[in-house]
Amino acid sequence: DAGITQSPRYKITETGRQVTLMCHQTWSHSYMFWYRQDLGHGLRLIYYSAAADITDKGEVPDGYVVSRSKTENFPLTLESATRSQTSVYFCASMGAEETQYFGPGTRLLVL
Amino acid sequence: GQNIDQPTEMTATEGAIVQINCTYQTSGFNGLFWYQQHAGEAPTFLSYNVLDGLEEKGRFSSFLSRSKGYSYRLLKELQMKDSASYLCAGMNNNAGNMLTFGGGTRLMVKP
Numbered sequence: 001d002a003g004i005t006q007s008p009r010y011k012i013t014e015t016g017r018q019v020t021l022m023c024h025q026t027w028s029h030s031y032m033f034w035y036r037q038d039l040g041h042g043l044r045l046i047y048y049s050a051a052a053d054i055t056d057k058g059e060v061p062d063g064y065v066v067s068r069s070k071t072e073n074f075p076l077t078l079e080s081a082t083r084s085q086t087s088v089y090f091c092a093s094m095g096a097e098e099t100q101y102f103g104p105g106t107r108l109l110v111l
Numbered sequence: 112g113q114n115i116d117q118p119t120e121m122t123a124t125e126g127a128i129v130q131i132n133c134t135y136q137t138s139g140f141n142g143l144f145w146y147q148q149h150a151g152e153a154p155t156f157l158s159y160n161v162l163d164g165l166e167e168k169g170r171f172s173s174f175l176s177r178s179k180g181y182s183y184r185l186l187k188e189l190q191m192k193d194s195a196s197y198l199c200a201g202m203n204n205n206a207g208n209m210l211t212f213g214g215g216t217r218l219m220v221k222p
Contacts, residue, residue, distance in 0.1 A: 103153060
């Protein structure tokens, strides 16, 4: 189906484990983004990518790694998860007129 | 960067009119977005203003004043389904046209 999808939708992990959140879009949009959403902070940009093999840090990149080998995929990896990374993670891609379209989100709990 | 300020919560009655305000710093400003987010769901695009003035679409309007660093989202003939968070986001051309989101305004519509 066309659109932007994320997997898994829910994830429980333990402190210190590596976790990868997947994001896939079928629009061939160049720009893709990862945000986290926490109570009291709104949406904060973690990393973004302007095209395949081009990524850059956002507002809160520490503890996260991204890659973009293909235009349609933009995985986010927590190399060693911490409790402070418990959050809801949204992936987005940018279409016409710089409008961002969001995936359904991944709810991550780090114990 | 940009600071985006909006009220945390608002309450209104079904059938009434409500105005959700948003203020932002003007440095590098290149457009103002409004998104709607229902509880547990992803943000969805509502409107994009880059020029001063009011844009109307059905029950909804969005206004921008670039000189005052001010925007609002107006909802008329409120319906229960309008209960959601409304996110204001500024685009900054000094930061690669990235979006900075406010914390969101949670609107509760009462019968």
